[in-house]
Amino acid sequence: MATPIIAPFPASRLRRLRRTAQLRDMVAEVNFTPANLIWPIFVSEVAGAEGAIPSMPGVERLTLDGARRAAEQAMRLNIPAICVFPHSDPDLKDETCERAWDPENIGNRAIRAIKEVAPDLAVMTDIALDPYNINGHDGFVVDGQILNDETVEALVKMALAQADAGADILGPSDMMDGRIGALRAALEGAGHKHVAILSYAAKYASAFYGPFRDAVGASGRLVGDKKTYQINPANRDEAMRCVARDLAEGADMVMVKPGMPYLDICRAVKDQFGAPTFAYQVSGEYAMIEGAIQNGWLSRDAMMESLLAFRRAGCDGVLSYFAPKAAEMLV
Numbered sequence: 001m002a003t004p005i006i007a008p009f010p011a012s013r014l015r016r017l018r019r020t021a022q023l024r025d026m027v028a029e030v031n032f033t034p035a036n037l038i039w040p041i042f043v044s045e046v047a048g049a050e051g052a053i054p055s056m057p058g059v060e061r062l063t064l065d066g067a068r069r070a071a072e073q074a075m076r077l078n079i080p081a082i083c084v085f086p087h088s089d090p091d092l093k094d095e096t097c098e099r100a101w102d103p104e105n106i107g108n109r110a111i112r113a114i115k116e117v118a119p120d121l122a123v124m125t126d127i128a129l130d131p132y133n134i135n136g137h138d139g140f141v142v143d144g145q146i147l148n149d150e151t152v153e154a155l156v157k158m159a160l161a162q163a164d165a166g167a168d169i170l171g172p173s174d175m176m177d178g179r180i181g182a183l184r185a186a187l188e189g190a191g192h193k194h195v196a197i198l199s200y201a202a203k204y205a206s207a208f209y210g211p212f213r214d215a216v217g218a219s220g221r222l223v224g225d226k227k228t229y230q231i232n233p234a235n236r237d238e239a240m241r242c243v244a245r246d247l248a249e250g251a252d253m254v255m256v257k258p259g260m261p262y263l264d265i266c267r268a269v270k271d272q273f274g275a276p277t278f279a280y281q282v283s284g285e286y287a288m289i290e291g292a293i294q295n296g297w298l299s300r301d302a303m304m305e306s307l308l309a310f311r312r313a314g315c316d317g318v319l320s321y322f323a324p325k326a327a328e329m330l331v
């Protein structure tokens with residue numbers, strides 16, 4: 001960073017450039033546009049499960065038709081990408097997680113439905129076994145241990161099914177070791193050379209995912225916690241090693257997750273690696289801000305301020321449940 005030169009007062013009056021909206025805009029260091037957004041949506045295959053998610057006020061589980069409408073809305077609002085999270089039938093969850101790589105699972109059906117109505121919209125996926133796992137974990141569980149290498153093999157099958165369904169961006173969120181290299185090799189081998197990987201590289205074992213687990217119906221199921229695979233919130237160097245490793249294995253873009261409590265990590269990742277860097281403003285962050293807005297405790301400006309903070313911290317974009325609302329305010 002350049003060394004700031006400040007003339008002594010009154011030669012320097014920093015308020016001169018804050019006087020009008022035009023002057024403030026002229027010297028704004030970062031901006032936020034709809035192009036900075038990725039919109040996560042929940043798509044359910046369970047009849048009657050669509051509708052409100054109490055811990056995420058304003059967010060709904062969608063049907064396939066709802067996903068189509070969201071895709072059309074994203075295109076209208078210039079949101080470049082939508083990220084599909086499946087809410088799968090709880091009665092079909094098991095330990096084999098076989099539905100994760102079924103071409104007809106709800107995630108893959110949603111990808112195809114979106115591509116039908118909005119072929120140009122980028123569709124991102126989530127790669128992890130938790131939507132289909134009876135115990136709510138992102139990997140296979142045997143004797144209370146999360147198996148790494150066996151899980152990676154399953155994730156590869158899941159990824160290929162998503163790529164076959166038309167996904168543009170794959171989002172491995174599982175935090176198994178070696179998955180990025182395995183996914184990249186499999187995609188090349190299967191002719192999916194242009195499918196991009198946005199790695200959940202610096203994903204922390206966070207309490208801020210609670211409402212998401214309600215949304216996908218994993219809350220009651222999760223046995224134990226995810227601390228043996230997600231990063232300890234105390235660690236920064238470890239996050240940097242994860243990002244370096246994932247980029248070296250072929251990730252096209254990297255993510256820091258959660259977002260607001262980890263803005264220091266966003267800045268460090270952008271400065272050190274200069275790769276396309278995204279933050280996930282996760283469900284708990286959304287719930288805090290939107291809940292406070294709906295109670296009249298915060299104004300709607302808090303939403304835009306929270307998004308702008310990611311840009312200031314070096315992020316190219318943000319996955320946020322605020323995407324449609326924020327994009328509407330930006331047009």
Ligand SMILES: NCc1[nH]cc(CCC(=O)O)c1CC(=O)O
Nearest residue numbers: 128130173208209212282283284
């Ligand atoms: N692989 C699961 C997954 N993918 C995205 C989120 C969280 C997103 C959010 O909280 O908004 C999670 C939850 C978890 O790791 O338990």
